[in-house]
Amino acid sequence: MEPRCILLALGCSWSILDEVHIIFLAVHPNYRQRGLGLAMVLGLLEQAVGRGANYATLEVKASNQAAIALYEKLGFTIAGRRPHYYEDTGEDALVMWRSGLQSPAFNAQIAFHWQLIEQQQPWQWDRE
Ligand SMILES: CC(C)(COP(=O)(O)OP(=O)(O)OC[C@H]1O[C@@H](n2cnc3c(N)ncnc32)[C@H](O)[C@@H]1OP(=O)(O)O)[C@@H](O)C(=O)NCCC(=O)NCCS
Structure with missing residues (x-):
């Protein structure tokens, strides 16, 4: 039987305090490269900014080019490496970092990406 709804x-x-740590991000394999991953991160960062965050950080597998490209799009840069961080593969984690979340420039960047997603993708967002 088909599930009634899909996550x-x-x-x-x-x-x-003033730091947000992105601890999990995943998009259903059949729905990737349609703006959902970016929208998830925009939503998380927007909420964090509203709570006063000025810094964002996360760990990502060093081989995960898709996720790294996504985070770089929002101004994250590689700040360090944690060797053998992932228990399943023993792979290193890259630590990525983004500062200036309270700046008008970051606010404009968030608005720019929301606008692009809303123009280019079919989703309807309830961002409240
Ligand atoms: C990483 C992941 C969340 C991206 O989600 P997504 O919905 O496919 O990403 P989006 O469509 O929002 O893409 C946003 C940007 O990410 C980058 N990106 C996404 N998929 C990519 C791919 N396969 N190759 C290269 N870059 C990619 C691009 O920069 C893209 O921008 P563009 O469309 O202008 O090129 C998704 O691939 C996923 O769930 N992967 C498995 C779990 C995972 O790796 N989570 C991250 C843990 S840190």
Whole structure:
């Protein structure tokens, strides 16, 4: 039987003082490269900015070019490497970092990407 609804994407973060840590991000394999991953991260960062965050960080597998490209799109840069961080493969993690979340430039960058997603993708967003 077909499921009645499908979870298309999920993103989680935690906030500590002025820092948000993106701890999980995944998009259903059949729905990738349609803006959902970017939208998840935009939503997480937007909420974090509203709570006062000025810095964002995350770990990503060093081989995960898709995720790295996504984060770089939003101004994240590689700040370090944690050797053998992932238990399943023993792969290194790259630590990525983004500062200036409270700046008008970052606010404009978020708005720019939302606009592009809304123009180019079929999704309807409830961002409240
Ligand atoms: C990484 C992931 C979340 C991306 O989600 P997505 O919905 O496919 O990404 P989007 O469509 O929003 O793409 C946003 C940007 O990410 C980058 N990107 C996404 N998929 C890519 C791919 N296969 N190759 C290269 N870059 C890619 C591009 O820069 C893209 O921007 P563009 O469309 O202008 O080129 C998804 O591939 C995924 O769930 N992967 C498995 C789980 C995972 O790796 N999570 C990240 C853990 S840190």
